[in-house]
Amino acid sequence: TSVHWHGILLPANMDGVPGLSFNGIHRGEAYQYRFLVRQGRHYWYHSHSAFQEQAGLYGPLVIDPIEPEPFAFDRDYVVMLSDWTDLNPAELFARLKKTPGHDNTYKRTVGDFRRDAQRDGSAAAIADRKLWGRMRMTPTDLSDVNANTYTYLMNGSTSLGNWTGLFRSGEKLRLRFINGSGMTYFDVRIPGLKMTVVAADGQYVHPVTVDELRIAVAETFDVIVEPSGQDAFTVFAQDMGRTGFVSGTLATRGGLRAPIPDIDPRPILTMSDMGHGGMADADPAMPDMPGMDHGAGGMQAHPATETGNPL
Template sequence: MKDMDMKKDTGKQMKMPMNEPNMKMDTTAAEAASQIQSKVNVLPGKTIRYNLFVNDTLVNFTGRKKRAIAINGKIPAPALTFTEGDTAEIYLHNMLHEETSLHWHGVILPNQADGVPFLTTAPIAPGETHLYKFKVVQNGTYWYHSHSALQEQAGMYGALLFKTRDSSQPKKSTMHHSSMEMPGSNELFDKEYTVVLSEWADEKPTQIQRRLRTGNDWYAIKKGSTQSYAEAIKERHFKTKLTNEWKRMKAMNVSDVYYNRFLLNDKSENTAPEFKAGDKIKLKVVNAGASSYFWLGYAGGKITVVGNDGNDMIPVEVSYTLSYDGRNGKSIYLYQFPG
């Protein structure tokens, strides 16, 4: 709004009373909305297309083959990369014998593209193809996953990377290792590496759900955090066990599930041979776990956190940082010191 004069229905002009607080708020809100709209509309960009095929598969993380769900044959699913201003066109081909969906976690997009079945989007039936189309109006590290039944727990998740318009390529680091720069267009690093953290249970997700609903000690016993009745009887502590059971609350919550493996990019242990001593590395970390928190640290020294929950932040140097489940990605700098 460039001038503060407004016309009445009669055609006469009315001077806006600038001393009215409500009028100020309305003007400020209108100007802000106009600026946001202008910013979104002028973003340059290309149309980036991905074809994602959802299939049943078998995995072997523990020595036993188990059913899982893969996208393009991969767990985690392929990382989808866009630049701010691009138009995303993502075709999801459902090759399963059940309905499926994809939800774009933390992404600003039209409601109909959000991917939550029966709420914002119809479920995708077996054999069908669905197009998710939206303009990328943000940057940062996010993730996508199925929002149907318990398919996420079976492996249907992946990283979603939105680059800023002025940093579509890694920039060669020229800073001293102790320096800190604000994130965004000024960030300097040698290489990027995307890390998707998750967990795996050989037990079927539906069986896990049933056990959680019963509120018993099954998973706590498997993890060794409580004693079973059989062990209590063997150790002659049955009375103590019984007394303690009567005193406490229900045993289980969703964070108490027993997992056979914790995974980093689909492996219990992973290597990154492309890095060398002296590199400054930007890690883009996604916690795709269903109920696990992960402490992140670096044996070679401290790390610098430059982004959290998908957003840039003032860099903070720490020894460890916590990655929560159900949130967006975290960006971290590692310094590979010589020797």
């Protein structure tokens, strides 16, 4: 196994990436992690070996800074989101290799084609289908694995389990959101409350007040909310592909619930989501796909050894 301290600044051999920063921890072995902590706020840790993170080997990491923080709060809760499957993650991965579309039961239909052809002309509608076909992708594919397979969790609880954070009316709560998912992006909101984002990935930001935020895999956000006027508020996190959600509750006492909103309508990807400048630039010959080019250019190269590693 291994422990990777996600977002923590430390020497490379403490970073916990087997085969890159150390050799991993084998059966019967011990490895002492020892490093100076140079940061405050919250991060998370997870195994960096095989599929252990997907199998639940992760957790939040909260470091109280010595210097006072530039915002006030009365209570402090970690809200850790994740995607759980009872399948062995290695089997899930193997299934994904064989049938990548297994979870994607949502496809465009002949009716969608008629509508697009009416709106954009049939040549454009055909060209659009050809382009997606050539990429062997579909505009409805937002996540390879979604709620058809996953159960989304909040602090390890399903929506039925209803993780609850208590408050007294008028208090300021600090919620430390962490996305510890294998692959799920969540859109998070608390109907009836504004969220003021005060830090992102452990870095203070100029406070931004939002109704909803999107949290990608491994991201963290600190938000301040001030619940008042009702006894319970739903913390609602739906996946980006709108296949499912997990919810919890902020409440003045245990056992309360607020209404849970419906999942939003499902979005359709466009060519600009795929890294194209939009349909106008979409050359049917598809010479270049900047957003999808994993082979060259923008990707950061890793040094072959730790000797003289500048990173």
